Amino acid sequence: MLSLYTDAKYQDVMVEEKQALFDQVTQDMRYPDVLYGCYECGICVAACPSARFYDFSPRVFAQVMAREDVHTFYELLNDSVWDCSQCFSCTCCPRQNNPGAIITIMREVAVNNGLASAKEALQAYSRIIFKVMSTGTQVSPDMLQPDFFPDWGQDVRDVAENLDVWRRAIPPETMHTVELAWDVSEKTRLELYMIWKLTGNLEMIENIDEGLFMILEEVMEELLEEHGYDIDDFDNILED
Amino acid sequence: MGLVRNCLLPSDLLYDVPTNIWVRELEGGTVEIGMTDIAQTLAGSIIHCRPKKVGKKVKKGKSVATVESGKWVGPVRSPFSGKIAERNDAVTEDAAILNRSPYREGWIVRIAPDDLGGDRKGLVGVEEAITLYEDYMQEKDLASCIHCAGFEE
Amino acid sequence: MTPKNSTPVQLDMINESAPLKASDRTFKKPAKPPTEDCRELLFELEAAGELEVQRVPEPFVEVDTKYGRKKKIPIERTWHHKSCGQCGHIPGYSTAIFWLNRQFDLDYHDPRDQTSCTAWNYYASSTSNPAAQAAVACRNFAQAKLDDYFPLIHCGTSYGHYKEVREELLHHPELRAKVRQILERLGLPFVFPEEIVHYSEWVHVMRNDIAKKQMFDFTNITATVHPACHYHKLVVEDAIYDRDLYDGQRTAIVSGLVKALGAEVADYSTWHDCCGFGFRHILVSRDFSRSFATIRKIERMKIEANPDVTLTHDTGCVTTLDKSQFSTQAHNRNVGIPVMSDAQFAALSMGAHPYLVCQLHWHGVDMKPLLELMGIDHVKAWKEFEGVADHLKDNPEEFLTWEGV
Numbered sequence: 001m002l003s004l005y006t007d008a009k010y011q012d013v014m015v016e017e018k019q020a021l022f023d024q025v026t027q028d029m030r031y032p033d034v035l036y037g038c039y040e041c042g043i044c045v046a047a048c049p050s051a052r053f054y055d056f057s058p059r060v061f062a063q064v065m066a067r068e069d070v071h072t073f074y075e076l077l078n079d080s081v082w083d084c085s086q087c088f089s090c091t092c093c094p095r096q097n098n099p100g101a102i103i104t105i106m107r108e109v110a111v112n113n114g115l116a117s118a119k120e121a122l123q124a125y126s127r128i129i130f131k132v133m134s135t136g137t138q139v140s141p142d143m144l145q146p147d148f149f150p151d152w153g154q155d156v157r158d159v160a161e162n163l164d165v166w167r168r169a170i171p172p173e174t175m176h177t178v179e180l181a182w183d184v185s186e187k188t189r190l191e192l193y194m195i196w197k198l199t200g201n202l203e204m205i206e207n208i209d210e211g212l213f214m215i216l217e218e219v220m221e222e223l224l225e226e227h228g229y230d231i232d233d234f235d236n237i238l239e240d
Numbered sequence: 241m242g243l244v245r246n247c248l249l250p251s252d253l254l255y256d257v258p259t260n261i262w263v264r265e266l267e268g269g270t271v272e273i274g275m276t277d278i279a280q281t282l283a284g285s286i287i288h289c290r291p292k293k294v295g296k297k298v299k300k301g302k303s304v305a306t307v308e309s310g311k312w313v314g315p316v317r318s319p320f321s322g323k324i325a326e327r328n329d330a331v332t333e334d335a336a337i338l339n340r341s342p343y344r345e346g347w348i349v350r351i352a353p354d355d356l357g358g359d360r361k362g363l364v365g366v367e368e369a370i371t372l373y374e375d376y377m378q379e380k381d382l383a384s385c386i387h388c389a390g391f392e393e
Numbered sequence: 394m395t396p397k398n399s400t401p402v403q404l405d406m407i408n409e410s411a412p413l414k415a416s417d418r419t420f421k422k423p424a425k426p427p428t429e430d431c432r433e434l435l436f437e438l439e440a441a442g443e444l445e446v447q448r449v450p451e452p453f454v455e456v457d458t459k460y461g462r463k464k465k466i467p468i469e470r471t472w473h474h475k476s477c478g479q480c481g482h483i484p485g486y487s488t489a490i491f492w493l494n495r496q497f498d499l500d501y502h503d504p505r506d507q508t509s510c511t512a513w514n515y516y517a518s519s520t521s522n523p524a525a526q527a528a529v530a531c532r533n534f535a536q537a538k539l540d541d542y543f544p545l546i547h548c549g550t551s552y553g554h555y556k557e558v559r560e561e562l563l564h565h566p567e568l569r570a571k572v573r574q575i576l577e578r579l580g581l582p583f584v585f586p587e588e589i590v591h592y593s594e595w596v597h598v599m600r601n602d603i604a605k606k607q608m609f610d611f612t613n614i615t616a617t618v619h620p621a622c623h624y625h626k627l628v629v630e631d632a633i634y635d636r637d638l639y640d641g642q643r644t645a646i647v648s649g650l651v652k653a654l655g656a657e658v659a660d661y662s663t664w665h666d667c668c669g670f671g672f673r674h675i676l677v678s679r680d681f682s683r684s685f686a687t688i689r690k691i692e693r694m695k696i697e698a699n700p701d702v703t704l705t706h707d708t709g710c711v712t713t714l715d716k717s718q719f720s721t722q723a724h725n726r727n728v729g730i731p732v733m734s735d736a737q738f739a740a741l742s743m744g745a746h747p748y749l750v751c752q753l754h755w756h757g758v759d760m761k762p763l764l765e766l767m768g769i770d771h772v773k774a775w776k777e778f779e780g781v782a783d784h785l786k787d788n789p790e791e792f793l794t795w796e797g798v
Contacts, residue, residue, distance in 0.1 A: 029523065030523065030561065047665070047666075049666065049669050049685050049689070053681050053684060082673065085672070086516035087623075087667040087670070087671075088626045089667055092626070107518070108521075108522060121673075122518050122673075124676075124677040126312060126313055127309075127310075127311060127312055128514060128517070128518075128676060129520055130308075131313075136509055137480070137509050138481075139513075140481050141482070141484075143482075144482060145309075147285050147311075148284070148310030149310075151683070151720040153718075155754070155755060165782050165785050166754070168791065168793060171491070171492075171750070171794060172488055173503070173794075174475070174504075174505055175488075176792050180481075181475070181476075181477040181481035184505060184507070185506050188506045188508055191579050192529070192532070194579055195528045195529060196525065198575050198578060199525035199575070201525045204520055214302065214303050215314065215315045234578075237571060237575065
């Protein structure tokens with residue numbers, strides 16, 4: 001069964017595969033709360049920042065899901081799902097649909113299934129994932145490097161050159177660190193690692209970046225071991 | 241000295257091109273490993289390098305160190321199974337050594353291999369490395385290596 | 394492009410019963426809110442023994458939210474749920490929030506036992522799932538309860554995300570069951586706060602007290618306000634609306650503070666637009682973020698309002714609006730508006746040191762003209778900062794403390 005559209009992409013991918021991914025989205029716990037039916041008013045598109053710069057439309061996502069067009073769904077899943085800004089301006093929808101939330105679910109499906117397009121979209125982003133999962137803060141002062149943010153200006157260069165002193169010149173004690181945003185206690189990091197393991201989050205990373213998974217697992221295993229825990233005792237409870 | 245697109249590859253070393261690792265065999269049977277010129281270019285300015293502790297067992301293909309730059313974090317994969325005999329504390333103090341001197345000062349760990357002869361078979365000499373890197377850099381769209389101020393072989 | 398001082402053209406109404414123009418349509422608070430009350434649902438779950446609700450401690454102030462419900466805003470005993478982007482890249486933002494609390498001798502807690510909400514990563518990459526996100530949230534809330542302080546959320550993203558988590562927990566018993574299981578494994582209680590409070594709501598209720606301690610005259614300062622999407626769009630009800638500000642048509646946050654400090658709030662046509670942060674985009678697809686921020690926000694503000702500063706109340710918004718202006722300046726775009734948070738603005742008005750407290754040297758757009766307008770001697774202040782920095786350089790074991798500011 002092929003797409004309705006003559007210019008459709010990914011016609012070489014089996015429709016069963018597309019249907020399976022589509023079903024993962026519609027069977028998500030949140031799906032009934034995010035799509036009630038779209039009458040194509042386009043108010044969401046008017047409010048959407050991504051629609052101005054990308055070939056992206058929240059209206060199309062709502063329409064495609066409502067019409068159960070698995071072929072176009074597969075295109076969106078690979079080609080434009082990562083353009084969304086996740087600002088939720090589209091919740092101005094008069095039907096109270098939430099295209100942004102449809103996209104959140106679709107992205108999780110893309111990541112869980114290790115789609116090449118997901119890996120590519122997240123490739124440059126690996127350090128952020130490592131930082132937030134292993135330390136408990138998303139960004140750190142030492143990320144302000146001119147070769148990563150050359151377009152942010154002279155202040156990045158100044159911060160990078162003076163990082164140690166300028167960080168010590170901030171009053172709150174918890175912020176006297178350059179490798180984390182604030183000093184996170186070891187007990188808290190331990191709890192965080194347990195959460196990642198119990199919710200299958202670490203294994204999710206393996207789907208998109210095997211090298212990143214490896215180093216994350218090692219960091220977690222080491223801390224858990226130091227505190228007398230075995231990382232293998234924390235199975236994914238979501239699979240129960 | 242081997243050269244490919246302005247990237248340096250010392251002639252006396254062995255290479256694992258897919259993982260971007262160089263290997264130097266030392267007297268006494270240990271092997272010293274580090275990141276190639278191509279690896280340090282791809283990573284950008286390196287901020288942290290955290291090698292594993294001395295005494296840790298390692299498996300071939302698994303991580304012996306984590307390297308972090310402004311935009312990237314990833315493992316340094318060991319071409320050998322064995323035990324970590326020594327680690328270079330200098331790179332934990334100043335990770336920029338890996339950019340400045342990837343083949344000399346920037347060695348990361350020394351490993352006592354379980355099967356030197358067997359695991360060595362997966363490595364290539366400089367001539368073959370040049371050919372493989374030419375393809376690798378073409379695929380990655382990497383025009384040439386970038387050398388920071390004070391770069392030395 | 395509307396010139397600043399033009400008046401709209403008046404058209405004669407040909408037909409008396411013609412539909413209202415868009416500008417005449419107003420949001421009228423409904424007699425009964427169309428949404429359910431999250432707090433009531435939380436209390437029901439508590440009564441059923443499912444979780445514990447952490448009550449807002451006294452003293453608190455009640456404010457109106459969009460549909461007329463009251464929301465409790467605690468004044469002290471707050472557990473400061475910090476923001477990654479603030480603490481990491483805009484340290485003056487978090488410092489200003491703490492500084493303000495200290496000026497009023499309020500009892501607050503700055504925890505080490507806190508993780509990021511992890512929502513920046515979640516909205517950027519979706520490398521997580523509702524159970525993990527809810528567990529991360531509830532772990533933080535459990536810790537706050539154990540520390541006996543009430544969560545005050547520093548970041549707009551965290552705030553929006555925690556509202557989303559609340560909705561999911563309230564409506565999905567299977568999710569609650571999983572979260573309960575995880576918390577039990579961690580040895581933590583299942584607690585949820587009665588209200589999810591953003592620090593800018595605290596600033597809003599404190600605005601008149603802040604104004605009483607004001608040291609500098611802000612009457613010649615014009616500010617534009619940018620409200621965070623995750624504050625007032627993601628779960629719309631839980632935002633402060635005030636009849637005295639925008640006639641209740643827009644959220645009152647930040648604007649209330651500006652007015653209380655005697656500065657002018659200037660309007661601009663893209664007030665409702667996102668800043669363009671994008672979560673993932675700001676880090677790895679910045680061409681989008683800076684294009685959007687420049688074209689739809691900064692340039693509009695410049696042309697229509699020409700403000701001395703633009704104020705916002707979220708980490709991502711400060712980052713995007715501030716950092717987008719450097720490279721676009723190289724393209725001769727009409728940029729150059731200093732960007733800071735409401736907290737830093739309030740702190741400066743009360744005499745906070747622009748560099749030791751507000752850490753303005755971490756910002757991109759030049760702050761000096763604004764500081765001059767405020768009457769703050771930035772030359773002297775920078776010399777003081779350099780003195781502190783030199784001392785710290787010579788003493789690698791030392792840090793700046795609250796006693797030093």
